Amino acid sequence: MIRQVLYSLFKKPATNLYPAQKLEMPKGYRGKLVFYPEKCIGCKMCMKDCPTGAITINKIAEKKFEAVIDLGKCIYCAQCVDSCIKKALEVTKDVTLAQLDDKKLKVVFGSDSENNRTEKQAP
Amino acid sequence: MHNSDKFKIPVGPQHPALKEPESFSLALKGEKIMGVDIRLGYNHRGIEKACEERTYIQDIYLIERICGICSHSHSTCFIQAVEEIAGVSVPKRALYIRTLIAELERIHSHLLWLGVAGHEIGFDTLLMYSWRDREIVMDILALLTGNRVNYGINTIGGVRRDISEEEKQEILKGINILEERTKYYIEVATEETTIIKRLSGVGVLNYDDTLRLDAVGPTARASGVQRDVRKDDPYAAYSEMDFNVITDNHGDVYGRTVVRVKELMESYQIVRQCIKNMPDGPIVVKVPRKIPAGEALSRYEAPRGEDVHYVKSNGTEKPERVKVRAPTLANIQAVKHMLKDRYLADMPIVVAAIDPCFSCTDRLIAVKNSNNKNNHTMTWEALHAYSIAWYKARGIDFAGLNKNLKKRLEGS
Structure with a gap:
């Protein structure tokens, strides 16, 4: 007991100064999704398996797809990543997803005319 | 109300002493509780019906969210039933990983309960100690599965994530620290006079009443009933594990504390055996999305007691019926018995002693009044x-x- 008291008295605070110091997420953490449009073949297995219906795959041109992900609906289970046979979906460790405007939670992953990946808000 | 000799106090649905909405109506005579009326159903979320409208894969994540503390228990129980219908033989390594996560979950749940129980009797130092140690096991779970709760490790036919050698070493390191600390808790629980005096003789449930009221889990084992699904009907890899079923003869809240603290030690042993004997091989087998028609009942020893899931399939991608019986529903009748003729001040710790989870419990409840002749069942068309x-x-x-x-x- 005394040992515990002395230890607690001299140890550093367990909290950290958040915006300046960020905690490292554990390995294998399931955060925000990313979508690689060049790999997608449009089988829509992710849409079928998503428990909350957070992901929608739209066909925008021949062999060209975009993914609309509602980050407010997503429960970050990463079942879509498991379901994707072409590995077009991946999880990141990004957790700072809070928004004041719920429209900003809808994110469209697509590609521009030069086949570069783009990420923007849904209109 | 004042005219009668009994005074009725409603505790809940919204009450500072309860963490979840549930209603207890206590009939008091002075400080003594003469009778208790428990009304469930404030947390009903319609999960069973929602399961019928989703595919089996989607259901895993929905079922997992029945309870935050024992999320792995519910999802494993559901998946065992589905796998039984589909006739899948799960790889051995997957069963070992399931067992490992299940025991880590039991450790975190029991440490959490110990802290809550300490808090309810005003022993907040115990709360601080046990919740500090709970962080160790939470970190292990986050390392293995990616999340602190709602691990999402189960999938039909196996598990989703493998365990590496470094992770095994991390688990062993954490378990060694926890074992040292738990030895101290056993010392506290068995020797500390304040705990013994406060908890002895509170919420007594004797052997016969336990069987009659059908209590489960640590509540039953504290009354000397040797009942544990892990031993009686081994699932996952428990048939290959060497462990004891902890029982106690006190039958009161003190007995339940002792059972839980000693169960922690058994859990550490199971975790060690899991890591030592884990076979190599695949972690998942492919299961077709359409599950053949059939039905199955699955039992699972959750940290709070026996969890039962019933699944009926009809050959499509979606189940026809899913029924969940969480351990708290089995124990809640016993609470009514435990509270009778006790003092009002004992109520929080007696309710907390079964480790209640009311959102697990709130499934469909039909209120039946046998005196009412107008009672009838409505068909879907009539409704x-x-x-x-x-x-x-x-x-x-x-x-x-x-x-x-x-x-x-x-x-x-």
């Missing part, structure tokens, strides 16, 4: 007609909508 009439009386007409619906149904 449909009744709802139309109800809305019509309030000036809303669904006739057009129904026609469209009928057309669509006939079309498909």
Whole structure:
């Protein structure tokens, strides 16, 4: 007991100064999704398996797809990543997803005319 | 109310002493509780019905969210039933990983309970200690699965994530620290006079009443009933594990504390055996999305007691019926018995001693009144007609909508 008291008295605070110091997420953490449009073949297995219906795959041109992900609906289970046979979906460790405007939670992953990946808000 | 000799106090549905909405109506005579009326159902979320409208894969994540503390228990129990219907033999490594996560979950749940129990009796130092140690096991779970709760490690036919050698070493390191600390808790629970005096003789449930009221888990084991699904009907890899079923003869809250603390030690042993004997091989087998028609009942020893899931399939991608019986529902009748003739001040710790989880418990509840002759069961069609009439009386007409619906149904 005394040992515990002395230890607690001299140890550093367990909290950290958040915006300046960020905690490292554990390995294998399931955060925000990313979508690689060049790999997608449009089988829509992710849409079928998503428990909350957070992901929608739209066909925008021949062999060209975009993914609309509602980050407010997503429960970050990463079942879509498991379901994707072409590995077009991946999880990141990004957790700072809070928004004041719920429209900003809808994110469209697509590609521009030069086949570069783009990420923007849904209109 | 003052005219009668009994005074009624409602505790809940919204009450500072309860973490979840549930209603206890206590009839008091002075400080003594003469009778308790428990009303469940404030947390009903319609999960069982929602399961019928989703595929089996989607259901895993929904079932996992029945309870935050024992999320792995519910998802494993559900998956075992589905795998039984589908006739899948799960790889051994997957079963070992399931067992490992299950025991880590039990450790975190029991440490959490120990802290809550300490808090309820005003022993907040115990709360601080045990919740500090709980962080160790939470970190292990986050390392293995990616999340602190709702691990999402189960999938039909196996598990989703493998365990590496470094992770095994991390687990062993954490378990060694926890074992040292738990030895201290056993010392506290068995020697500390304040704990013994406060908890002895509170919420007594004797052997016969335990069997009659069908209590489960640590609540039953504290009354000397040797009942543990892990031993009686081994699932996952428990048939290959060497462990003891902890029982105690006190039958009161003190006994339940001792059982839980000693169970922690058994859990550490199971975790060590899991890591030592884990076989190599695949972690998942492919299971077709359509599950053949059939039904299965699955039992699982959750940290709070026996969890039962019933699944009925009809050959499609979606189950026809899912029924969940969480351990708290089995124990809640015993609480009524435990509280009788006790003092009001004992109520929080007696309720907390079964480690209640009311959101697990709140499934469909039919309130039956045997004295009422008007009671009858409504068919789906009758209920449909009744709802139309109800809305019509309030000036809303669904006739057009129904026609469209009928057309669509006939079309498909």
